[in-house]
Amino acid sequence: MKPFIKAEDLVHEYSRRDEEGNVIGINRALDGINIEVQAGDFIAVLGANGSGKSTFAKHLNALLVPTEGTLYVDGKDTSDHKNDLLVRQSAGMVFQNPDNQIVSSVVEEDVGFGPENMGVPSVEIWKRVEESLKNTGMYEYRKESPDHLSGGQKQRVAVAGIMAMKPKCIILDEPTAMLDPEGRKSVIKTARELNKKEKITIILITHYMEEVTIADYVYVMSSGQVRMEGTPRQVFARSEEMVKYRLEIPEVTKIALELNRKGIKIPKDILYPEELVDILLKIKSAGTAV
C-alpha cells in the first residue's frame, strides 16, 4: 500500500546570515532523512533540541521546501508550491506555543478559522466546528475566550481547529513542551483517541521518551539524521544509546537497566511501572533472580 508520507533522502539547509544579510555559513538541519508513514499510524519522532525534528515537521506541512531530496505527503510533492494548500489541508499542524496559534478571541470562531480559509460554506463550518469540539472534549468551552483556558485546553482547541479542516493526518510539534503534567496527559490522550476512533494518522514530535510508549513506530533523530528506529519496545531496549542523543531515559527503564547491570535477568524494554512490578514479582517467586 502506498505510504501516506514518504521522505526520500530529505535534506534541508538553513543559511546563517550576518547583520548585513550576507551568508556566513550553512546549517544542514536535515541530512538525508528516509521515513515512511502508513495511513492510520501513530508515529513518534524523538529528538533533542537541534536534532532537526521541528524542521522535519515543517516540511510535512509544506511550510518549508526541501533543499535536496523529496517529500510526498498524501501523494503530493511538497516542493511544488501548487500543492501547498492541499498538503496543509491533508496534514494539519499543531505547534508548541498554545497562545501563538489561536487567532480568534472566541473558541468556536478560532476552530472555524481553517474551514473559513478553505471557503467552506457557513452552515457546513458550524457542523464541523461542533464535531471537532466534541471530538476533542472542548465543546462546553465553545463560547469562552481562550484567555480563560489552561495550556492543555488551548492545545486541544488547536487540535480541534485542525480537525475542522478534515485532515487525514495531524502533526503535533512538541505540543506538550510548555504544559504542566495534567495538560500533557490530556493532549496525548486526545491525540491517541483521534488516532483510534477517527483513524487520523498522528505524527508526534517530542523530546519526552515517556510520550512515545503508545506509538506504533518511533524514529530517533539527532544532528539531522535518523539514528534509530523501531517499535517503542525496540527503541527502549537500546535506551543506553539515548544519552548520547541528549535524551533522557524514563525512570522505570533506568531501574531495569541498573538491575541488568547488577546481573538480574530482566528485559530492557520496560515501558511502564506496572510491567516492571509484574516481572519482578515473577522473578522473585520463581527464584530465578540469581
Add this chain to the structure above:
Amino acid sequence: MSIKLQNVSYIYGLNSGHEKVALRDINLEINDGGFIGIAGHTGSGKSTLVQLLDGLERASSGKIYYNGQDIYDKSFDMRGLRAKVGLVFQYPEHQLFETTVINDVQFGPKNLGLPLLEVELRSYEALKMTGIGDDLIDVSPFALSGGQKRRVAIAGVLAMKPEVLVLDEPAAGLDPAGRAEIFGLLKKLHKENNITVIIVSHSMEDIAKYVERLIVMNNGSIVLDGKPAEIFQFEKELEKIGLGVPQAAKVIHQLRDAGALIKGEYITADESAEAIYKWLKNGEYKR
C-alpha cells in the same frame, strides 16, 4: 538568613466583587542553606507565595520577617530585600533587553547603586558561575540559544549576590539535556556558593533528585512539609490533590502492595534499583 511567614494570606481582586483567595493562613519558616522544592497543582498558590518572598506582591494579611525584620515596616528597605532574595521567573529569558550579554547582567547591580568596578566584577563572576564563556560576553543576548539565554538571565539575578535564589519552574520548556544543565548549575550554586535555593516545580523526578525539603501546596495552603522521601510515601494523598510521585517510588509502592517487604524510602532510579536488588536476593514477603 531566615525568612518567616506568619498567618499570611493573599486575596486577588480585594473589594472588586471578584475575590479569589490565593493563599490562606500560611505559616512557614525557611532558614539557611537549604535546597527547597515547592510543589502544587496549577492554582495552588505556589507562584503567589514566591512573589511574596521578595516583596513583589504584598500580603493581604499576616506578617513576613526577613532576618527578623518585618518587611512591611515603613523603614524596611524593600529594594535591598530584592537584592537578597533573587527571584527568577518562569522563562526568564523573556526579560533580556540589553545590547550585549554583559550589559544585561549589569542591570541588576547597577540598580543597586554600586560603583562601576563592583558592577563589572560581579557581572563577570555571575557569568562565570553560570558557565557562559568569554566569547559570548559581548554578543547580543538575542543571538544565543534558549538554554544560554536562560543562563544569562539567571546570571543577571546572581550578579545581585542574593542570599536566597528562588526559581519558578527553572527547567520549563527545556529538553532533557537542558534540564540536566540547569539543575546541575543550581546544585553547584547551592553546594559551592552556599546559596539557599528554592524551586517551584511540577516534576516529581527532579524534586526527588535535587531537593532536600519539599513543601506541598493545595488550594492556597501548605499541606505537607518535610523530606521528599517521606512525603512521597503519601502517594494516594498526593494523587488526590493533582500531584504524582516519581516513577521509582511508584514501583516500590506497587511491590509493597503486592506483599513485598521492602523497608525504607526510595525515590530515585538508583536508590530503587539498589533496594529492589537487595529484596530479590534476600528479601521477604509480608504474610
Add this chain to the structure above:
Amino acid sequence: MIRDITIGQYYAAESVIHRLDPRVKVAGTFLYIISLFCFSRFSGYIIAALFFCIMVKLSKVPFRFIVRGIKPILFMLVFTAALNLLWTSGETVLVRYGFITITLEGIEKMVFMALRLVFLIIGSSLMTLATTPNQLTDAIESLLKPLVYIKVPVHEVAMMMSIALRFIPILIEETDKIMKAQLARGADFESGSIIHRIKSIVPIIIPLFVSAARRASDLALAMDARCYHGGAGRTKMKPLEYKRQDITAYIIIFCYMAVIIISGRVLPF
C-alpha cells in the same frame, strides 16, 4: 484577572440595539455624528437628545456607563470651551479684564461647541458599549469593502484589528510579568526625574517588542498551516446579513437625519 479588561468596554445585554447588525450601528453612529454638524441652533440638540435617549433606553445600557466616556476627554472639553469663550467676538460685552473679553455670543458659542463634543462622545460610547469588538471589525470590513477597488487592503486591515484585539490581553499580562521581573532586579519605575523615568521603561518595552515579534512570527506560521491565503475565497462563519429590523433601523436613522436638517432651517431657536 487583568485579562478581563475589555477594550471599548462592551456591556453585554439582550436588547434591540445589541441585536442589530453591527453595520447599522457603525453607519448609524457615523450619520448621527454628521447630524451634529448639520444645525447651528440649540433646537437641534433637543432633537438629538430625544433620539439619543430613546436609543439608550432601547439598549438597556445603564446611563452611567455611557457618561464614563466623557472622563478621558474632560481636559479637551474644557480647553475647547475656554477657547470659544475667549476668542469669539460679539456685540454684547459682559466682562472686560485686560485683554480678555467675554461676550454673550462667546458664552453661547462655548456652550454650543461643548455640547457638540459631549454628544459626539456619548454617541460613540453607546456604539462600543452595545457592539463587541469582533462585530465592530466585521462591520468595518464590510462597510469599507468598496475601497478594495482603489487598492485599500480592507480585509488585511480587519484581520489585523481582530488579531490585535485577541492579543491585547495577552500583551498586557506579559507587560506585567516583565515589569515584575525587572523590579526583582532592582528596577525603579516610580522615582527620579522625567528623563530617568522615561529611560526606565526601556527594560520593559524592548522585551515586550521582542515577545510581540516572536508571537507574530509564530502566529503567521500557524495561519499558513491552516491554509490562510488572504481574503480571496474566504467564507465567514458568522456572515453579516441584514434582517427586517435592520432595514427598519436604517429608515429610522434617515428620518431622524431629515428631521434634524429641516428643523435647523424651520425652527426659530
